[in-house]
Amino acid sequence: MGIKINDQSFKKNLKKNLNDDFMRAAMVKAQDLINKNRANVLSQLGDGNYQEWQKLSGEVRAHAIENLDFYLNQFAENVVKNGGNVFFAKDAKEASQYITNLAIEKGVKKVVKAKSMVTEEIGINHDLIDAGVDVKETDLAEYILQLDDWNPPSHMVVPSLHLNKTQIRDVFAKNGYSGKDIPEDLAAFARAQLRNEFVTADMGIYGCNFAIAESGAITLISNEGNIDLCTSAPELQVAVMGMERILATYEDADICISLLARNAVGAKNTSYTTFVNGITEEGAADGAKEFHVVIVDNGRSKVLKSQFKEVLQCMRCAACLNICPIYRQVGGHSYNSIYSGPLGVVLTPLLAGYDDFEELPYMCSLCGACTEVCPSNIKLHSLIHEHKRVLAEDKKASTFWGAGMTGAGMVFSRPWMYKLGTGVAPLMTKPFMVDGKIKRGVSVLKGWTDKRDMPALEKVRFRDWYTSRSKGGNK
Amino acid sequence: MKQGQILNRESFISNISSILGREMPKEVVHPGLSSKPQLEIYKGFTQAQLAEEFHKNAQINKAGSGGKIDSLIIEKKDLAKTVAEKLAEHGAGPIIAWNDERFAEWGLNDVLNDAYVWTDEKGRENVDKALKASYGVCISDISLAETASYTVIDKLGKGRSSNFLPLNYVCIVPQSTIVPRLTQAMQKLHEMSKEGINPAAINFICGSSSSSDIELNKVWGVHGPIRLTYLIVSDL
Numbered sequence: 001m002g003i004k005i006n007d008q009s010f011k012k013n014l015k016k017n018l019n020d021d022f023m024r025a026a027m028v029k030a031q032d033l034i035n036k037n038r039a040n041v042l043s044q045l046g047d048g049n050y051q052e053w054q055k056l057s058g059e060v061r062a063h064a065i066e067n068l069d070f071y072l073n074q075f076a077e078n079v080v081k082n083g084g085n086v087f088f089a090k091d092a093k094e095a096s097q098y099i100t101n102l103a104i105e106k107g108v109k110k111v112v113k114a115k116s117m118v119t120e121e122i123g124i125n126h127d128l129i130d131a132g133v134d135v136k137e138t139d140l141a142e143y144i145l146q147l148d149d150w151n152p153p154s155h156m157v158v159p160s161l162h163l164n165k166t167q168i169r170d171v172f173a174k175n176g177y178s179g180k181d182i183p184e185d186l187a188a189f190a191r192a193q194l195r196n197e198f199v200t201a202d203m204g205i206y207g208c209n210f211a212i213a214e215s216g217a218i219t220l221i222s223n224e225g226n227i228d229l230c231t232s233a234p235e236l237q238v239a240v241m242g243m244e245r246i247l248a249t250y251e252d253a254d255i256c257i258s259l260l261a262r263n264a265v266g267a268k269n270t271s272y273t274t275f276v277n278g279i280t281e282e283g284a285a286d287g288a289k290e291f292h293v294v295i296v297d298n299g300r301s302k303v304l305k306s307q308f309k310e311v312l313q314c315m316r317c318a319a320c321l322n323i324c325p326i327y328r329q330v331g332g333h334s335y336n337s338i339y340s341g342p343l344g345v346v347l348t349p350l351l352a353g354y355d356d357f358e359e360l361p362y363m364c365s366l367c368g369a370c371t372e373v374c375p376s377n378i379k380l381h382s383l384i385h386e387h388k389r390v391l392a393e394d395k396k397a398s399t400f401w402g403a404g405m406t407g408a409g410m411v412f413s414r415p416w417m418y419k420l421g422t423g424v425a426p427l428m429t430k431p432f433m434v435d436g437k438i439k440r441g442v443s444v445l446k447g448w449t450d451k452r453d454m455p456a457l458e459k460v461r462f463r464d465w466y467t468s469r470s471k472g473g474n475k
Numbered sequence: 476m477k478q479g480q481i482l483n484r485e486s487f488i489s490n491i492s493s494i495l496g497r498e499m500p501k502e503v504v505h506p507g508l509s510s511k512p513q514l515e516i517y518k519g520f521t522q523a524q525l526a527e528e529f530h531k532n533a534q535i536n537k538a539g540s541g542g543k544i545d546s547l548i549i550e551k552k553d554l555a556k557t558v559a560e561k562l563a564e565h566g567a568g569p570i571i572a573w574n575d576e577r578f579a580e581w582g583l584n585d586v587l588n589d590a591y592v593w594t595d596e597k598g599r600e601n602v603d604k605a606l607k608a609s610y611g612v613c614i615s616d617i618s619l620a621e622t623a624s625y626t627v628i629d630k631l632g633k634g635r636s637s638n639f640l641p642l643n644y645v646c647i648v649p650q651s652t653i654v655p656r657l658t659q660a661m662q663k664l665h666e667m668s669k670e671g672i673n674p675a676a677i678n679f680i681c682g683s684s685s686s687s688d689i690e691l692n693k694v695w696g697v698h699g700p701i702r703l704t705y706l707i708v709s710d711l
Contacts, residue, residue, distance in 0.1 A: 046516050055510075059508065059509060063506060067503045070499055071503070081671075085478060086480070087481075088481075088483040090486075140686045165689050183692040186689055187697050188696075198698075199603070199636070215668040216673060217677075225698045228639045231676060249665065250662070250668070251662070251665065269679075271682035272679070274677070276676055280675040280676075281629075283595050283631060284675075285593070286601065287629065287675055297490075301490055304491065304495070
């Protein structure tokens with residue numbers, strides 16, 4: 001799939017999603033539920049001083065990024081000491097090719113795969129399928145999306161959030177399910193379908209929440225247990241990690257793990273937290289006999305070089321999605337990227353370029369809520385603002401947007417034009433008014449009035465009203 | 476393919492070093508954490524108090540799971556009887572247990588008489604037995620009071636699949652293994668790693684397999700065990 005999830009225009013995606021009432025309600029429900037639980041568990045973390053933990057997490061992530069070369073090297077050495085192999089991939093193509101060639105070389109017929117953003121990013125599934133390998137996504141949401149003709153994920157933690165249970169029932173019905181749209185029954189169907197796959201697969205592929213340099217461990221965090229089964233039965237295993245997932249020590253991992261589940265799903269911990277250290281002891285009946293770690297750059301080094309490098313501290317908890325008022329209204333698919341929400345707004349144009357994603361930085365009201373919650377202490381809203389600056393100053397913004405901003409700049413910097421403009425604005429907006437409110441707009445105004453009314457502009461300007469009042473007027 | 480390889484390292488790492496404006500350092504001194512709030516959690520608690528906290532948090536997990544998680548504090552003399560009760564609670568069925576001499580030491584030979592014992596020499600047969608098992612029995616290596624988590628450190632005889640495939644799980648939690656939180660477990664892994672010991676897998680487990688992927692409804696037993704019972708043994 002890669003980072004971009006479809007070839008439709010940004011506006012078309014947005015329009016489609018704004019008309020999906022179930023999806024929009026699901027976003028609101030998810031945000032409300034997760035944030036309520038999040039606040040509760042964070043208040044119980046030690047003495048409830050979340051900011052102290054947030055600062056620590058930011059420190060350990062920043063330290064790792066500042067010394068990325070050293071820690072990646074140390075990590076790779078330790079993976080080998082633990083009996084594994086490491087492949088450094090400069091881009092998605094190299095990473096996917098390495099894994100696909102490995103599968104072909106080893107005669108792999110079936111892969112069980114656990115959810116991971118970076119494996120979506122490198123598009124491994126379709127390369128393996130093209131090579132004749134049967135790929136089974138095993139996370140419940142990803143399994144649903146795979147059966148739904150590879151429907152793209154809409155949330156980093158709850159990827160199938162945009163689908164309702166009836167749609168899921170219909171997807172399963174095409175694959176042999178004959179029951180009702182009851183979540184327990186649907187999950188039981190998935191369990192029955194997947195259980196045997198874990199123990200008959202030739203290869204397990206999973207991501208990496210954190211990589212520990214001091215030991216060579218891959219850390220995996222989940223609730224379903226599917227990742228643990230992917231790390232248990234298959235004899236050949238591959239972990240794929242973005243190069244920024246590194247942490248120096250187990251002590252650093254403690255801080256980050258302590259914040260990840262609390263911020264991601266509002267739970268103290270996920271059911272399973274696993275550290276994988278390569279191949280099993282000689283003679284073990286299960287576990288990896290051969291272990292590979294693929295470390296992916298794919299544009300991250302460009303980010304490291306830029307003023308946006310702080311975003312590499314992200315631990316992919318989705319707290320920023322869960323608090324964002326824009327994400328709440330438009331849903332994950334509107335970003336047209338596997339990375340949605342404020343993190344997606346920052347990261348996607350950096351990894352995939354402005355050409356396809358120049359609209360993304362404007363999917364933000366700069367309210368700063370994402371910065372406030374971020375457990376990696378990333379000033380997300382400042383980075384989004386910086387994107388807007390780059391787009392404006394490097395003239396990468398669209399001609400229409402650029403002309404609009406230039407026009408606005410002219411008006412706001414010339415008092416006589418501002419006075420004239422604000423004076424005639426009530427008259428100019430009159431044709432769009434119905435029952436005393438602006439209900440039909442054009443151009444930029446249309447985006448607003450399509451969804452809500454705008455109050456009519458006052459005939460008397462604030463400055464005039466204020467001057468009059470200062471002189472004893474009664475308005 | 477040759478094993479133990481690191482491919483493309485030089486170009487990849489030197490590119491990063493160049494971006495960072497220097498050559499890769501030979502050593503990096505970790506600045507340390509500016510504060511350590513994690514050490515304050517349950518600081519100074521006795522083992523008995525930690526066991527109480529473990530139990531209390533397990534009960535919270537139990538409430539959140541609609542009863543799929545359970546926890547009891549018992550004494551060693553009651554262990555065999557309680558394990559037997561728990562292995563029958565959800566109907567009869569095949570049992571799988573680790574190849575661990577502590578079961579005999581703790582008087583569980585009779586209770587586990589019919590259990591299949593993980594035997595690495597038998598290869599994949601073990602995995603098939605785990606797949607069909609109704610019950611699994613294990614012992615926590617490190618137990619975390621804050622999250623009511625038990626830990627399995629991979630070793631021959633334990634069988635990773637046996638920890639995730641059975642429908643129901645009974646975990647014996649010796650009180651002596653309980654530490655305040657993940658912090659102390661990480662300290663132990665750090666010490667082990669310094670000695671060159673990096674077990675192939677370390678699993679921290681604090682609940683049943685669950686998912687909220689369908690309209691955010693929590694469902695249990697998506698892949699792994701549906702039910703989990705902790706038996707906290709106060710004098711082990």
